[in-house]
Amino acid sequence: MFEDARQFKEAFVDKLQTMQGVALEQATNLDKYMALGGVIRDYIYKNWVETNNHYRKKESKQVYYFSLEFLLGRQLRSNLLNANLSVVEEALQELNIDLSKVEEMEPDAGLGNGGLGRLAACFLDSLASLQLPGHGCGIRYKYGHFEQKIVNGYQVELPDNWLKEGNVWEVRRGDKAVMVKFGGQVRLEEIDGKLVPIHENYDPVLAVPYDTPVVGFKNNTINTLRLWNAESGIKEFDFPSFNHGDYMKAVQYKYETEAISQVLYPDDSHQEGQVLRLKQEYFLVSAGVQSILRSYKKGNKSIRELPEQVVIHLNDTHPVLAIPELMRILMDEEGFGWDEAWEITQNTMSYTNHTTLAEALEKWPVDIFKELLPRIYMIVEEINKRFCRELWERYPGQWDRIAQMAIIADGFVKMAHLAIVGSYSVNGVARIHTEILKKQEMKNFYKYYPQKFNNKTNGITHRRWLLQANPKLADLITNSIGTSWIKHPEDLKELRFYAQDASFKEELQKIKRENKEQLAQLIQEQNQVQVEVDSIFDVQIKRLHAYKRQLLNALHILHLYNKLREAPQMEFVPRTFIFGAKAAPSYYHAKWVIKLINSIADKVNNDKSIQGKLKVVFLENYRVSLAEKIIPAADVSEQISTASKEASGTGNMKLMMNGAITIGTLDGANIEILEQVGSENIFTFGLTEQQVIEYYAHGGYNSWEIYHQDEQVRAILDQLVNGFLGDGSKEFKTIYNYLLHNNDEYFVLKDFASYANAQQELERAYRDQNRWREMSAINIANSGGFSSDRTISEYATGIWKVEPLEILGRSR
Numbered sequence: 001m002f003e004d005a006r007q008f009k010e011a012f013v014d015k016l017q018t019m020q021g022v023a024l025e026q027a028t029n030l031d032k033y034m035a036l037g038g039v040i041r042d043y044i045y046k047n048w049v050e051t052n053n054h055y056r057k058k059e060s061k062q063v064y065y066f067s068l069e070f071l072l073g074r075q076l077r078s079n080l081l082n083a084n085l086s087v088v089e090e091a092l093q094e095l096n097i098d099l100s101k102v103e104e105m106e107p108d109a110g111l112g113n114g115g116l117g118r119l120a121a122c123f124l125d126s127l128a129s130l131q132l133p134g135h136g137c138g139i140r141y142k143y144g145h146f147e148q149k150i151v152n153g154y155q156v157e158l159p160d161n162w163l164k165e166g167n168v169w170e171v172r173r174g175d176k177a178v179m180v181k182f183g184g185q186v187r188l189e190e191i192d193g194k195l196v197p198i199h200e201n202y203d204p205v206l207a208v209p210y211d212t213p214v215v216g217f218k219n220n221t222i223n224t225l226r227l228w229n230a231e232s233g234i235k236e237f238d239f240p241s242f243n244h245g246d247y248m249k250a251v252q253y254k255y256e257t258e259a260i261s262q263v264l265y266p267d268d269s270h271q272e273g274q275v276l277r278l279k280q281e282y283f284l285v286s287a288g289v290q291s292i293l294r295s296y297k298k299g300n301k302s303i304r305e306l307p308e309q310v311v312i313h314l315n316d317t318h319p320v321l322a323i324p325e326l327m328r329i330l331m332d333e334e335g336f337g338w339d340e341a342w343e344i345t346q347n348t349m350s351y352t353n354h355t356t357l358a359e360a361l362e363k364w365p366v367d368i369f370k371e372l373l374p375r376i377y378m379i380v381e382e383i384n385k386r387f388c389r390e391l392w393e394r395y396p397g398q399w400d401r402i403a404q405m406a407i408i409a410d411g412f413v414k415m416a417h418l419a420i421v422g423s424y425s426v427n428g429v430a431r432i433h434t435e436i437l438k439k440q441e442m443k444n445f446y447k448y449y450p451q452k453f454n455n456k457t458n459g460i461t462h463r464r465w466l467l468q469a470n471p472k473l474a475d476l477i478t479n480s481i482g483t484s485w486i487k488h489p490e491d492l493k494e495l496r497f498y499a500q501d502a503s504f505k506e507e508l509q510k511i512k513r514e515n516k517e518q519l520a521q522l523i524q525e526q527n528q529v530q531v532e533v534d535s536i537f538d539v540q541i542k543r544l545h546a547y548k549r550q551l552l553n554a555l556h557i558l559h560l561y562n563k564l565r566e567a568p569q570m571e572f573v574p575r576t577f578i579f580g581a582k583a584a585p586s587y588y589h590a591k592w593v594i595k596l597i598n599s600i601a602d603k604v605n606n607d608k609s610i611q612g613k614l615k616v617v618f619l620e621n622y623r624v625s626l627a628e629k630i631i632p633a634a635d636v637s638e639q640i641s642t643a644s645k646e647a648s649g650t651g652n653m654k655l656m657m658n659g660a661i662t663i664g665t666l667d668g669a670n671i672e673i674l675e676q677v678g679s680e681n682i683f684t685f686g687l688t689e690q691q692v693i694e695y696y697a698h699g700g701y702n703s704w705e706i707y708h709q710d711e712q713v714r715a716i717l718d719q720l721v722n723g724f725l726g727d728g729s730k731e732f733k734t735i736y737n738y739l740l741h742n743n744d745e746y747f748v749l750k751d752f753a754s755y756a757n758a759q760q761e762l763e764r765a766y767r768d769q770n771r772w773r774e775m776s777a778i779n780i781a782n783s784g785g786f787s788s789d790r791t792i793s794e795y796a797t798g799i800w801k802v803e804p805l806e807i808l809g810r811s812r
């Protein structure tokens, strides 16, 4: 389509006129972004048609990745890269247009909270890039993850109106809408000697799909992300109560209906238990399953063959109602009996567990569930009854075990239990996490269904997180080992020979420094803080959560500050601590930690006596596009969760791939990173998972003891409450109480000394720059196995049984 830059320029200028109604000379950056998106979209759409035709013709097995979250970030540059439109940058240069300015006009698609949502986005990229027929299914939230502002050190939340200028990538498919039913009553009526459920007086909600193309890397495959929008569809449906011209009621109804896809719940690893959330979950799965079956039935295969043709993958328990929903459709609409419907359903669903944190495990009160989803509740009740009967046969008389495993118990529907019972595969997201599931959290389920459990260690797309985010490093790699790593990231291994190569290391150092200069400039613009480019850039970027222990990092900064104040001339490598983190709006502890970090920053950054050796920066509104700017500039990656708590982590992988050295606990995928790089190329510290679990089970930790024994810890904790940090004393008192009076449930003080020690070692290592660069190179060289291409190939062969399919492109 674009033979050369000239052709592209013509198409672009034409698009500016036809789409935005402006000439190039008058076009704003927003106009340019919209038109550029438009041209690229037109180009991509052609292969999209081609891909879909091919999937239809071949009747190949399709994967549908169901997720309440897709944290896509920006799509312009990633689409440019994957669609192989290298002429575009050249053409824009000729037009005197700065692509990086235009790019800033695109709002992040922030339809997710953190790791779980970003994983879904990386998976879509890998599915398409591996030519696998796999699609996303989610909700088109009108407001994505809130925008965070920091005001006087406190987090303030603003709505993220990401669709306000329209969305160039998506297409609305109004004619593919389906209806989802809430509330009402279900009665059983005998029809032809069969009991048939009749659902009455329900509230209908119209689910309208918006499709976004997912572009494979230079391979013509364009898969689909289908996001559902909730609408009232008042014209289409005839509601009894509106027949009397009850206008106010009709408007109210429209408002309540649209609320379903209005906003993403901003909780990460925490369930709020709001009815609206349960509505969102059922809305997504009902729309998703209905549309899958509708398109499936247009083909030639029978529904009995569904498990050979379709996999529905459940990203955590959030979309787990897909299980009873498929049962409902198979029985109530397709006329299957229970046993056959159950076999089809179980063999179609696979499930990923993302956490063992108790506060994150979803359970819904039976009365709420039943009232909102009466027919689905009947089915869940029956699944539970049959499952408990099976358990009784296997474990006669073992009431405790059966009660512990039941899907409905103590007045709650337990979503993880439903997920395990209703699917054929259950996977954890890092080796240690899967082992904890098997031996602790889901021990009884593992004993009952050992064959269902498996591990799939998470990954990240190296295309976005290295090729696109760090083009200079990508070029250095290619100049050293060739291009094969781009399609086969495990080939990054070849770089290990360059870890000893002086000129390679010099280049590596130069690139890191340039990236740090860019980030320093951003910090200057956003925070008005001047940071030393030659200081260690020490980065902790992730959701704010007690188990992730930003607090440990903050307390350690205070500790360094105390040492520096005492002896400003001591040997010390200047450090810049960089944070990015959003706290759930109702998570007070997390918000106090944000305030604490900002108060420490104020104090430290303005203390002339330490001669700028220590700087602390909290960058507001952490999101994918900001991560892309921070990660290439990081020297140190903070992965310091309480052992056993971080299921995998993926931020750790992104930073490693960009040459940062990890300081971390033996938790999640840190353990697999350690195995890859060797203990000389990572700094580990702290309690092990066994020790943590042992303390939880049998006690034996008292945080006061540490306060009394460790002078340095005592000094820091006292600074929280003696006015040392200026305003915010109420917040810091609460943190003080949390650590000492509530006995520090995440072992911050317990791990403090060990952490401070590891930090000292790290500083020592950094002084030997030659050695540090070698470590950095070894980290990059061993990061290929953390590409989501590896993860997705494992899902494809181990769980989904799907195969790549070559698509011959049209738009060449």
Ligand SMILES: *Cc1c(COP(=O)(O)O)cnc(C)c1O
Pocket: 113, 114, 115, 116, 118, 541, 542, 543, 622, 623, 624, 627, 648, 649, 650, 651, 652, 654
């Ligand atoms: C990768 C990523 C995360 C996950 O980070 P963890 O350190 O694994 O918790 C969260 N948010 C964004 C924006 C990300 O890109």
